[in-house]
Amino acid sequence: MTRTLMTSLTIILLTGNSWAENILFPGPIYGGKGEQVQFNTFTSPMQFQTIVWNFGNLNIITSDRSGSETVGSEYKGRVSLNKTSGALTLQSLRLNDTGGYAVILTPADGTQTLQGKTVLQVFVPVTDVNIKGPNSTLVEGKSSANLNCDGTGTIITTQWIKDGQHLSESDSITFSADNRSMLINPVSRSDIGEYVCVHSNPISSEMANYSITVLYGPDVKILGAEILEEGSDILLYCSVSSVPLATLTWTVKDVDAGNSALYITESSNTDHSGIYTCTASNNITGLTTSAQHTVTVRGK
Ligand SMILES: *[C@@H]1O[C@H](CO)[C@@H](O)[C@H](O)[C@H]1NC(C)=O
Ligand SMILES: *[C@@H]1O[C@H](CO)[C@@H](O)[C@H](O)[C@H]1NC(C)=O
Ligand SMILES: *[C@@H]1O[C@H](CO)[C@@H](O)[C@H](O)[C@H]1NC(C)=O
Ligand SMILES: *[C@@H]1O[C@H](CO)[C@@H](O)[C@H](O)[C@H]1NC(C)=O
Numbered sequence: 001m002t003r004t005l006m007t008s009l010t011i012i013l014l015t016g017n018s019w020a021e022n023i024l025f026p027g028p029i030y031g032g033k034g035e036q037v038q039f040n041t042f043t044s045p046m047q048f049q050t051i052v053w054n055f056g057n058l059n060i061i062t063s064d065r066s067g068s069e070t071v072g073s074e075y076k077g078r079v080s081l082n083k084t085s086g087a088l089t090l091q092s093l094r095l096n097d098t099g100g101y102a103v104i105l106t107p108a109d110g111t112q113t114l115q116g117k118t119v120l121q122v123f124v125p126v127t128d129v130n131i132k133g134p135n136s137t138l139v140e141g142k143s144s145a146n147l148n149c150d151g152t153g154t155i156i157t158t159q160w161i162k163d164g165q166h167l168s169e170s171d172s173i174t175f176s177a178d179n180r181s182m183l184i185n186p187v188s189r190s191d192i193g194e195y196v197c198v199h200s201n202p203i204s205s206e207m208a209n210y211s212i213t214v215l216y217g218p219d220v221k222i223l224g225a226e227i228l229e230e231g232s233d234i235l236l237y238c239s240v241s242s243v244p245l246a247t248l249t250w251t252v253k254d255v256d257a258g259n260s261a262l263y264i265t266e267s268s269n270t271d272h273s274g275i276y277t278c279t280a281s282n283n284i285t286g287l288t289t290s291a292q293h294t295v296t297v298r299g300k
């Protein structure tokens with residue numbers, strides 16, 4: 001297409017007086033369907049004997065010095081010409097307006113003919129972008145999540161962003177060939193966050209967001225001293241990382257010893273030596289995890 005256009009232009013140029021500079025931005029120029037585009041010329045204002053605009057082999061508009069205009073049937077009511085610059089405005093753009101455009105300006109003062117060519121690409125603006133994601137709860141290590149980025153219009157590229165960072169493929173993340181869907185398999189707590197997908201083409205882009213929550217845990221860890229002097233306080237903290245929150249239980253020497261994260265025994269004695277266990281349960285992930293801590297109380 002472009003090659004054919006260039007060949008025919010070369011023929012025009014070779015059969016004309018001599019090589020002339022392109023008086024149009026060579027493009028591509030981008031336009032939105034239904035919108036308008038202006039093809040400006042790099043000339044100083046002057047009077048023209050004729051102005052001829054062509055789309056491929058089709059005449060768009062021809063204007064002569066008397067001011068009379070001949071407009072091609074495809075272009076009635078949607079073109080306007082600037083008689084002093086030769087610039088063309090094309091309105092109500094259609095997808096099939098995509099292609100090569102050429103202009104020939106013949107100055108009224110008899111100076112050299114001016115020629116220009118450019119390429120227009122028309123796109124349908126991107127709209128209605130939204131993400132469809134999993135509708136069930138996601139459990140770390142067990143579930144997978146498929147996110148689909150839908151949208152209408154001419155979608156040329158799709159990108160995914162998580163918490164402000166561009167996402168790329170990894171051991172657990174794969175994209176479809178067109179990037180419109182993304183699979184996380186399996187999900188883990190590091191996948192929690194705000195996902196954004198962006199559909200774009202040269203004239204527009206639109207994004208949508210989706211937040212992913214992953215249930216995980218419990219992970220249990222006990223913080224506190226292991227060796228104490230008789231008479232000092234035993235202070236242990238059961239640190240639980242879990243979504244949703246886990247219920248926890250302390251077991252000291254096989255006896256239940258409360259459900260608060262902080263376990264305290266004041267003025268310990270050597271009988272308090274032993275194994276302290278914190279057990280946490282997440283009733284959604286169905287997991288129960290324990291941690292043990294050995295305390296030794298030394299006699300004086
Ligand atoms: C035609 O183009 C000239 C030069 O760019 C500009 O000064 C003038 O305002 C334009 N006329 C119209 C009607 O747009
Ligand atoms: C371009 O598309 C319009 C409809 O959008 C149609 O009416 C017209 O005939 C088409 N032109 C060509 C050259 O195919
Ligand atoms: C999620 O929603 C889709 C369509 O709304 C439905 O077909 C599918 O069965 C749902 N999946 C679950 C796990 O609920
Ligand atoms: C898909 O995404 C990758 C990485 O973000 C990007 O390099 C590539 O250009 C994208 N491809 C399409 C078709 O959007």
Ligand SMILES: *[C@@H]1O[C@H](CO)[C@@H](O)[C@H](O)[C@H]1NC(C)=O
Pocket residue numbers: 194209210
């Ligand atoms: C995500 O979308 C919601 C609802 O449209 C909006 O309130 C929120 O600010 C968006 N977040 C981001 C990071 O764009």
Ligand SMILES: *[C@@H]1O[C@H](CO)[C@@H](O)[C@H](O)[C@H]1NC(C)=O
Pocket residue numbers: 246247283284
């Ligand atoms: C999980 O435990 C919480 C209290 O920790 C309770 O409110 C909830 O009903 C339980 N859910 C299920 C499914 O057992």
